[in-house]
Amino acid sequence: MTLGKVLVVDDNHDICDLLALKLTNAGFDVTQANDGITGLELGLNGSFDLVVLDVMMPGMSGIDVLRRLRDAEQTATTPVLLLTAKTQERDVESGFGAGAGEYMTKPFSPRELLVRVKAMLARSQS
Amino acid sequence: MSRRCSHAVSPDVLTLSWSVLIGTLVVLAVCCTALLVATVAVRLSRARRARRHDERTAQVKPLVLEVLTAEDEEVAPACEAVAALPDALWPAAETFVLAAFDSVRGEVRDALVQVLIARGTLDRALAATQSRSAVRRARAAEVIGIVGHVSGRRALVRLLSDPNIEVRTVAARALGQIGDPHLTSILLDSLRPGSDVPPSVVGTALLGSGETDTAALEAGLAADDEVVRLTAIAVSAELLVLATARAVADRGLTDPSVTVRVQAARALARLGGAWAVPALAAATVPTEASVVRVAATRTLGEMPFPPARAHLALLRDDDDPDVRRLATAATPSRETAGGDR
Amino acid sequence: MTLDPVRDALLTFFDVSGPWLLLYFFLINTSYLVLIILASVNFGRHLRRTQFSGTTSAARSPLTPGVSVLLPAYNEANVILDSVRSVLDLRYPDHEVVVINDGSTDATLERLVETFGLVRSGRDVAGRIEVRGAVRDVWVPADESIPLVVVDKENSGRSDSLNMGINVASRDLVVMVDADSVLDPDALLVVSKPFADDPQNVVATGGVIRAANGCRVVGGRVVDVRMPRSVVARIQVVEYLRSFLLGRAGWSQADALILISGAFGMFRRDILLEAGGLDADSIGEDFELVMRIHKMMKDSKRDYRVVFVAEPVSWTEVPDTLAVLGRQRRRWHRGLWEVLWGYRRMTFNPRYGRIGMVALPYYWFFELFAPLLEVVGVIVVPLGLLLGVVNVPFAVAFLLVAYVYAFFVTCAALLVEEISFHRYARWRDLGAIVLASVAENIGYRQLTALWRLQGWWASLRKKKAVWGTMTRAGFGSS
Numbered sequence: 035m036t037l038g039k040v041l042v043v044d045d046n047h048d049i050c051d052l053l054a055l056k057l058t059n060a061g062f063d064v065t066q067a068n069d070g071i072t073g074l075e076l077g078l079n080g081s082f083d084l085v086v087l088d089v090m091m092p093g094m095s096g097i098d099v100l101r102r103l104r105d106a107e108q109t110a111t112t113p114v115l116l117l118t119a120k121t122q123e124r125d126v127e128s129g130f131g132a133g134a135g136e137y138m139t140k141p142f143s144p145r146e147l148l149v150r151v152k153a154m155l156a157r158s159q160s
Numbered sequence: 161m162s163r164r165c166s167h168a169v170s171p172d173v174l175t176l177s178w179s180v181l182i183g184t185l186v187v188l189a190v191c192c193t194a195l196l197v198a199t200v201a202v203r204l205s206r207a208r209r210a211r212r213h214d215e216r217t218a219q220v221k222p223l224v225l226e227v228l229t230a231e232d233e234e235v236a237p238a239c240e241a242v243a244a245l246p247d248a249l250w251p252a253a254e255t256f257v258l259a260a261f262d263s264v265r266g267e268v269r270d271a272l273v274q275v276l277i278a279r280g281t282l283d284r285a286l287a288a289t290q291s292r293s294a295v296r297r298a299r300a301a302e303v304i305g306i307v308g309h310v311s312g313r314r315a316l317v318r319l320l321s322d323p324n325i326e327v328r329t330v331a332a333r334a335l336g337q338i339g340d341p342h343l344t345s346i347l348l349d350s351l352r353p354g355s356d357v358p359p360s361v362v363g364t365a366l367l368g369s370g371e372t373d374t375a376a377l378e379a380g381l382a383a384d385d386e387v388v389r390l391t392a393i394a395v396s397a398e399l400l401v402l403a404t405a406r407a408v409a410d411r412g413l414t415d416p417s418v419t420v421r422v423q424a425a426r427a428l429a430r431l432g433g434a435w436a437v438p439a440l441a442a443a444t445v446p447t448e449a450s451v452v453r454v455a456a457t458r459t460l461g462e463m464p465f466p467p468a469r470a471h472l473a474l475l476r477d478d479d480d481p482d483v484r485r486l487a488t489a490a491t492p493s494r495e496t497a498g499g500d501r
Numbered sequence: 502m503t504l505d506p507v508r509d510a511l512l513t514f515f516d517v518s519g520p521w522l523l524l525y526f527f528l529i530n531t532s533y534l535v536l537i538i539l540a541s542v543n544f545g546r547h548l549r550r551t552q553f554s555g556t557t558s559a560a561r562s563p564l565t566p567g568v569s570v571l572l573p574a575y576n577e578a579n580v581i582l583d584s585v586r587s588v589l590d591l592r593y594p595d596h597e598v599v600v601i602n603d604g605s606t607d608a609t610l611e612r613l614v615e616t617f618g619l620v621r622s623g624r625d626v627a628g629r630i631e632v633r634g635a636v637r638d639v640w641v642p643a644d645e646s647i648p649l650v651v652v653d654k655e656n657s658g659r660s661d662s663l664n665m666g667i668n669v670a671s672r673d674l675v676v677m678v679d680a681d682s683v684l685d686p687d688a689l690l691v692v693s694k695p696f697a698d699d700p701q702n703v704v705a706t707g708g709v710i711r712a713a714n715g716c717r718v719v720g721g722r723v724v725d726v727r728m729p730r731s732v733v734a735r736i737q738v739v740e741y742l743r744s745f746l747l748g749r750a751g752w753s754q755a756d757a758l759i760l761i762s763g764a765f766g767m768f769r770r771d772i773l774l775e776a777g778g779l780d781a782d783s784i785g786e787d788f789e790l791v792m793r794i795h796k797m798m799k800d801s802k803r804d805y806r807v808v809f810v811a812e813p814v815s816w817t818e819v820p821d822t823l824a825v826l827g828r829q830r831r832r833w834h835r836g837l838w839e840v841l842w843g844y845r846r847m848t849f850n851p852r853y854g855r856i857g858m859v860a861l862p863y864y865w866f867f868e869l870f871a872p873l874l875e876v877v878g879v880i881v882v883p884l885g886l887l888l889g890v891v892n893v894p895f896a897v898a899f900l901l902v903a904y905v906y907a908f909f910v911t912c913a914a915l916l917v918e919e920i921s922f923h924r925y926a927r928w929r930d931l932g933a934i935v936l937a938s939v940a941e942n943i944g945y946r947q948l949t950a951l952w953r954l955q956g957w958w959a960s961l962r963k964k965k966a967v968w969g970t971m972t973r974a975g976f977g978s979s
Contacts, residue, residue, distance in 0.1 A: 048221065048256075049263050056229040071719060092686055093719040095590040119561065143266030144228055181898040188905045195912035196935065199919045203931070206923065262557065298553050330553045358698040361555065364562040386701075398563050419701060450629075451771050481627040481668070488625055 036063040038083035038155055043073030043099065044117065045091040053086055056144045057151065070094025077103050082112060084155055086147075089118040113154040117142065216252035220245065224256055227275075228268050235271050243275045254281055258306050273307055282307050289315045294324035301327060305334025313338055320350045320357075328357050336365025343369070344376035351387045359391045366395045374403045381407045386417045393420065397427035405431040409439040413456075418449045425455035434465040441471045444483070454482045461490030508888050515885065525874060529867045530906045536752070537913045540811075543754035547811045548921055556690050559697065560592050566696055567595040567672030568689050569770070573662035575603040577680040582616055584680045587721025589649065593689040597648035599666045604634065604656025613651050618643045626652065628668020630778035633657045636665065660786045664778035667770065676767040681818055682710075683718055684765075688814035692767045695808040704772045705794060705807045707758075708765045708814035709745045711924070712738045714821055723816050728930040728937075731821040735937040736945050741819075742934075743914040753809035755855060765815040766791075772798075783843075784960075785836025792844050799853050813922060823948070830949050831956030834872070838960050841865055869957070872950035879947050904942040911938040 040062045044050040047068060054064045065080060067073035070091050077085055077099070085103070089096035096116060103109040116137040136154055138147060223245065227238040245253050257272050276282065281303065288300035301319050304312035316338070319331035332350055335343055347362050366372065372395065380392030381404060393412055396404040408431055412424025425443055428436045443456035457475055460468045475487035559565050570588050574581055581600075588598050602610050613619060619640035626636045634657030642649055652665055663677050674696055678684065685691075692708045714729035729735055752758045766787060776793050783789040791807065798805040820826040841848075841864060848865060850857040882896055915934060918924075925931060 046263070048225075048260065051221070052225055052228055052260075052264070055225050059229055059231075069724075090590075090592055090686065092722045093724045095586075095720075097590065098586060098720065119557075140263050141261070141265040141269075142263070144264065144268060145231070145266060178895065178898070181895070181902055184902050185898060185905060188902065188909050192905065192909050192912050195909070195916050199912070199916045199931070202916070202919045203923070203928075295549060295552075302553060326550060326553055329555075333555050333558055336558075356699075359700065360559070360562065360564045360566075360697040363564040364558055367563070390700075394564055450774075481625075481629055484627065485625045 037061040037152075039063045039065070039080065040151070041065050041067065041073065041077055041080060041082045041085045043067045043070065043077075043085065043091075043096070044088035045069055046088070049088070052144065053147070056148055057086075060148055060152075062151075070096065070099045074099045074102055077109055077112075078106055081108065083158075084151060085109075085112060085114045086151070087114055087116050089116055111158070113158045115147075115150060115154060213252065216249055217256055220249055220253040220256055224253065224260065224272070227272055228260065228264055230268060235268065239271050239275050242272070243278055250279060254279070258303060261306050273309065276307060277309065282309055282312060286312065286315050289319055294322075294327055297322060297324070298327045298330045301330040301334045305330075305337040308337055310338065310340070313340065313343075317343075317346055320346065325356050328355060329361055332357050332361050332365050336361075336368035339369040341369045341372045344373035345379065348376065348380045348383070348388050348392060351385060351391060353385055359387050359394075363391045363394050363398075366391070367398055372399050372401060374401055377401055377404055378407060381411060386415075386420060389415065389417075389420050390423050393423045393427045397430045400430060402431060405433075405436070409436045413439050413443050418452060421449070421452045422455045425452060425459055429459040429462050432459065432463070434463075434467065437463065437465060437467045437471065440468075444471070444475060446479070450480055450482070453480060454486065457483045457486045461486050511881065511885050511888060514881065522874065522878075525866075526903065529871065530910075532863065532867060533906075533910045537910065537917075539752075539754040541917060543809075544811055544917055544921055551812070554694065556687060556694075559690055559694070560594060560687075562594060564697075565594050565690075566674050566693060566700070567597075568593060568674045568676055568693055568767070569666075569670030569672040570596060570598050570689070571601065571663055571666035571670065571675060571677045572598060572680060573601045573603055573659050573666065573677075574605060574609055574680045575656065575659075575662075576605045576607045576609060578605070578608040578612055580680055581609050582612055583721040584682075585613065585617075585649065587684065588678070589647070590686075590721075591684060591689050592686045593693075595672070596689055597650065597670075597672060599669055600649070600651045601662040601666045601669075602651060602653045603659070603662045604654060610640075610651070610653055614640060617647060617649055619649075619651060626665070626669060628665070629774045630664045630668055632665045632668065633661050633781065634665065639669070658781055660779035660781040660783075664781070667773050667778050670770055673770055674767055675770045675773060676765070678765065678815070679817070682765070683713055683716075683721055683723055683816040685814050685816075686722065688765070691812050691814050692765065692810055695806075695810060696767070696769070699806065702804050702806045703769075703808055704798065704805045705766060705768045705791060706810055707749065707767070707808075708810050709749070709812055710741065710765055710815045710817055711813050712741055712819045713816035714738075714819055716816060718816075726924045726926070726930075728925060728933040729819075729821065732937065732940060733823060733826060733945075734819055734821040735933055736941045737819045737826075739911055739914075739934060739938045739941060742918055743911055749809045749811075752860060753807075753811075755859065758807045758809050758860075768794075783836070783839060784832060785840045788836060789840045789843070792840055792847075795853070795856050796844065796847060799856070811921075813924065827948075827952045830952040831959065834869075834953035834956035835960040837864070837869060838957050841869060872953035872957075875947065875950035876954050879950070907942055907946070908938055911941075 037060065040057050042050055042053045042057070042064055043066075044053065045068055050066050050068060054066050057064045065076055065082070067076050070093050073087070074094065087096040087099060100114055100116070103112065103114065113136070117140055118137055119140040136150060138150065223238070223242050227235065227242055230238045242253065242257075254276065257276060260272075261269060285300040285303040285307070288296050289304075291297050291300070297319065301316060304316055313335070316331045316335050319327055320335070322328050322331065328350065332347060335347060344366060347366055350357050351359055351362055377392050377396050380388050381396070383389055383392070389412070392404075393408055395401075396408060405428070408424050408427050412427065413421055415421050415424065421443065425440065428440060432440070437460065440456045440460050444453045444460070448456075457472070460472055469491060472487045472491050475483050476491065478484050478487065572584065572588065577584070585598055585600060600613065602613075620643050622639045622641045624639040624641075626639055634654040636652060636654045638653045640651040640653065650669060652669055654662065654665060666677070667675055674693055676689070676692065688708065692706050695703045695706045712729065712734060713723065714731070714734040715727045716723045717725035717727070728738060749758065772794060776790065776797050779786050780789050780793070795807070820829055841861070844861070847853045847857045848861040853861075882900070886893060886896055915938075925934065
């Protein structure tokens with residue numbers, strides 16, 4: 035009985051594996067993608083409960099993926115957690131402008147991330 | 161035909177030129193082959209190194225990820241598994257863990273730092289700061305910074321005076337990661353003439369501590385060296401060290417160097433209050449350098465105080481288009497008919 | 502028998518010019534060698550440095566200088582959105598994008614307005630640099646957090662549009678890109694580093710440009726580097742490798758860098774304003790700008806540096822047909838001539854240091870005149886062979902040396918590339934590069950020499966026409 039389906043998109047394979055492992059250990063059913071395009075494809079077709087999205091990716095950036103997810107009906111309200119390396123407000127705001135909801139800056143604490151993910155899911159399901 | 165060789169080119173010269181040509185051709189051909197072979201060799205060697213690195217990392221990665229994803233009770237046993245890795249795999253493990261610190265923080269990171277220290281990473285790095293190779297010293301400084309343990313401080317401070325510029329720069333950056341406000345004057349001092357440490361690196365390092373040594377910053381504002389004054393102002397602004405605000409306005413805006421004046425004008429956007437308006441207004445006089453006037457105008461534009469507004473209204477007619485534009489954008493409530501240029 | 506005078510003329514020609522030609526040939530190839538050595542030093546240093554370049558730290562630091570990216574666009578409706586988005590998404594803590602719509606007749610502006618939710622800002626656009634094209638409007642996003650400005654103006658050309666962009670730019674550093682250039686995510690970090698390292702002296706920097714043909718580009722980023730399909734494009738990859746890696750790095754090491762390719766040059770905005778922006782009438786716009794900056798700084802006796810950053814940061818589509826390539830090369834050489842002639846007073850002038858005493862003379866002798874000698878050689882030598890004037894083995898040996906030397910220089914560039922960036926990962930691509938460097942000597946370089954000569958000739962003829970008109974006007978008006 036899984037806690038939910040989560041999509042993790044990060045071009046850094048090690049970070050991606052780390053996130054996937056953390057969430058899997060916690061009881062989620064995790065799918066991984068290493069670039070924005072694959073992530074978008076999976077996201078649009080996979081009916082995920084939550085998406086963890088790295089912002090800085092070559093090819094399609096996280097913000098771009100987010101925009102397109104929001105433009106599509108089936109993913110317009112899916113909770114998305116943005117992982118951003120910048121600490122500047124602007125990057126975060128433009129993510130919010132595109133409808134992110136939550137962000138975490140890198141370097142991040144894996145435990146905090148898990149707590150956030152659970153909280154976001156609880157909120158979206160209530 | 162007989163005419164061919166009838167011009168006065170002696171046979172010796174001809175033979176010489178011919179030998180030179182052939183000789184050059186042979187040498188070139190050999191060199192080209194050597195270069196191509198070298199290219200292939202470099203590629204093969206890199207591929208082999210990468211393969212070996214990947215194999216080792218594949219063995220190490222699961223154990224490190226165990227630590228990074230561990231919850232409370234699981235941390236200690238997971239750390240032990242990493243600490244128990246055989247010597248052959250340790251370098252790969254160390255590299256992987258250090259790289260992971262770029263993206264991960266928190267208790268799991270601290271736990272891994274302990275593992276690294278226990279396995280001698282910090283000791284080896286400290287020893288390497290005495291290495292004859294500048295690259296090794298720089299790498300050692302980097303590692304000390306990443307590990308972030310306070311016992312590396314002294315070594316890093318020493319490396320700030322290293323003969324090699326890269327080492328000095330990496331040491332400054334690493335000190336920023338250790339983040340001790342008491343390092344402020346030492347870091348500012350590393351900007352002395354001839355050291356060439358980039359001021360942005362020192363500035364960023366000073367920001368790393370969050371808080372700062374106000375006295376050291378004030379001393380920096382009055383330093384002989386332009387670069388130190390510049391950095392001190394930038395850092396004061398970022399960290400909102402209001403104690404230095406007056407000095408920034410009084411000395412900064414009248415500094416002999418244009419770059420410092422610009423920095424001061426920008427800094428006052430964060431540090432200044434209504435009291436700063438006269439000084440900023442003085443910085444917009446037509447005799448002042450254009451970059452400074454623009455910076456001062458922009459700062460005034462961000463201030464809601466009536467004296468600032470009044471001065472901006474005067475600047476709407478200025479000769480400098482950048483100043484005009486900023487002044488006009490900041491005071492839109494005035495009549496717009498004919499006011500746009 | 503009627504060929505005898507021709508034969509005599511040729512013999513005299515070879516007699517007189519032979520030694521000089523040999524000397525020229527020797528000098529130009531030795532200069533390449535010197536540049537290679539200088540470039541290797543520059544490279545070695547750069548490679549050691551990049552390990553510790555602290556890009557991550559700079560990417561997060563509030564002290565990193567701001568950059569305005571200028572993007573002139575004329576009828577780029579197909580690529581403009583990808584282009585703007587990919588520039589906005591570059592990894593940098595503080596940058597803005599200034600798009601200058603150069604009177605596009607297609608949907609360029611409309612697409613921008615719609616996608617980014619742009620509104621008219623009624624902003625005053627007068628600037629220190631005079632521009633010719635009249636501005637219609639300035640658009641900004643309703644969402645103020647998006648750092649984008651779109652200037653809509655009448656068509657007046659790329660240089661004029663860029664000058665408009667410089668006027669409007671609000672950050673300290675300015676970089677000019679084209680709508681079809683593809684940038685690496687860290688491009689701004691890489692090219693702005695010299696400014697951050699030495700804020701008082703560095704006035705301009707340039708990065709390495711690569712050929713995008715054949716590469717897989719997604720969303721404005723190169724995700725897979727491959728050699729192009731067409732032979733013409735392949736040879737240009739080789740050319741770019743050689744000229745950028747060796748030419749620019751070598752000159753930069755010698756502190757005599759005069760050419761920053763316009764497709765990726767970063768400048769300090771205040772210096773650009775002081776210099777007066779790009780010269781909209783000049784064909785060699787970017788070259789001309791850098792020369793003007795050199796002159797301005799040297800004339801005012803200020804310390805300054807123009808730095809080449811030996812890292813690939815930008816990719817551009819190179820011509821893949823001979824027709825388009827021909828036009829490009831003619832234009833380049835025309836630009837080269839006009840700038841060299843325009844700044845002739847700096848040549849051999851000690852006041853201008855290494856630029857005047859080394860770099861400019863080099864460009865005169867070895868870049869400007871080289872195609873002339875090459876074309877003459879291509880005509881005269883076969884003619885001589887035909888008429889039995891030239892010693893066949895000699896001629897063959899000579900030609901071989903010339904071309905093998907060129908191949909040698911390319912091999913050196915390949916090795917440097919392999920040690921440093923090794924972007925062409927496939928063995929097949931390495932093989933393609935080697936083959937292309939051989940093919941370059943069989944027809945390609947002769948063709949480019951011809952085109953360059955044509956460009957030069959066209960420029961000389963145009964000059965006479967201009968003078969002619971002026972003279973007539975002078976007499977007519979008196």
